[in-house]
Amino acid sequence: MAAMAVVAITATERAAFKRCRRAWSLSARVRRGLEPRAAVRTAEHPAREALAVHYFPGMWSWDRAIVRPLVLKAAGAASPYVEKYVDWASGIDEFEPLRVEFDYDAAIPNPRGDGDLATPDGRAVRYQGRAHALVVEENRTQWLLVHRFGPWTDGAVLRLDEAAVASAWAWEQTFLDARISGILFNELTLEGRFRRTRLRLAPGALAHAGRQLAQEAAEMLDPSLALYPTPGPHCPACPFLAPCALMQDGQDAEDLLARDYRPRPPEPLEEGRLGGATWGMGRGAVPPRFANDDR
Numbered sequence: 001m002a003a004m005a006v007v008a009i010t011a012t013e014r015a016a017f018k019r020c021r022r023a024w025s026l027s028a029r030v031r032r033g034l035e036p037r038a039a040v041r042t043a044e045h046p047a048r049e050a051l052a053v054h055y056f057p058g059m060w061s062w063d064r065a066i067v068r069p070l071v072l073k074a075a076g077a078a079s080p081y082v083e084k085y086v087d088w089a090s091g092i093d094e095f096e097p098l099r100v101e102f103d104y105d106a107a108i109p110n111p112r113g114d115g116d117l118a119t120p121d122g123r124a125v126r127y128q129g130r131a132h133a134l135v136v137e138e139n140r141t142q143w144l145l146v147h148r149f150g151p152w153t154d155g156a157v158l159r160l161d162e163a164a165v166a167s168a169w170a171w172e173q174t175f176l177d178a179r180i181s182g183i184l185f186n187e188l189t190l191e192g193r194f195r196r197t198r199l200r201l202a203p204g205a206l207a208h209a210g211r212q213l214a215q216e217a218a219e220m221l222d223p224s225l226a227l228y229p230t231p232g233p234h235c236p237a238c239p240f241l242a243p244c245a246l247m248q249d250g251q252d253a254e255d256l257l258a259r260d261y262r263p264r265p266p267e268p269l270e271e272g273r274l275g276g277a278t279w280g281m282g283r284g285a286v287p288p289r290f291a292n293d294d295r
């Protein structure tokens, strides 16, 4: 029997939905799922992979003098930056990593009835994404470690990072015995300043986040949802600026969409990503791409 088709909602799509329904409806996979034919994938921050090596559970107990060259190799040209981070983090990393770069895949409950959400044509809808790291502290509490590359964010705004909280919710949904106590925000500025902020989740916060996500996802699936535009400072970066301008003039943008846009391909699978948990929990395993390195 063929596997039931699944359509994913991601944190990026959720943010797009709240920013502008017109742009979202053109790009979201639960809607038209388009992207410019000339679209280029945005590269990850060059330090991200190196941090995954640094926090790789299977090497956490190794002599750091052995791990450091592997971390710097993964960092490539960003190695001075990453080395500075590693030195800084060594003083505050009072935990043990359980997972790095792991995928979550959560069924979204139907807020208006029983069961889980599905598209009008019957496809299952999942909240999917990838988290940076899950760590456990000495008191056995588990925390999501979330890297934020860019300028520091005001603490009050950090508390509103719904993508981070939703990923914690999704992880508990994916593994029902998981319990996440909070988020460790790991802020890394481009100039090489680092800061860590602890957000302890209130009791019920994840359940509330899940209900909120479910409400929004149900709206996304509503065939009668009004798809109005929301012009604003985000428009210059919008990949649908040209068809949007046509629509604003009351014109048909379908020819332009057919000519300059294509269906979005599935999310690319990355090395080691098959199976959903990239560099799992095994204490002795080596990240696949470093398996041949001298240790």
Ligand code: SF4
Pocket: 020, 021, 022, 023, 229, 230, 231, 232, 234, 235, 236, 238, 239, 240, 241, 244, 245
């Ligand atoms: S250009 Fe602005 S208003 Fe138009 S679809 Fe894009 S984000 Fe929305």
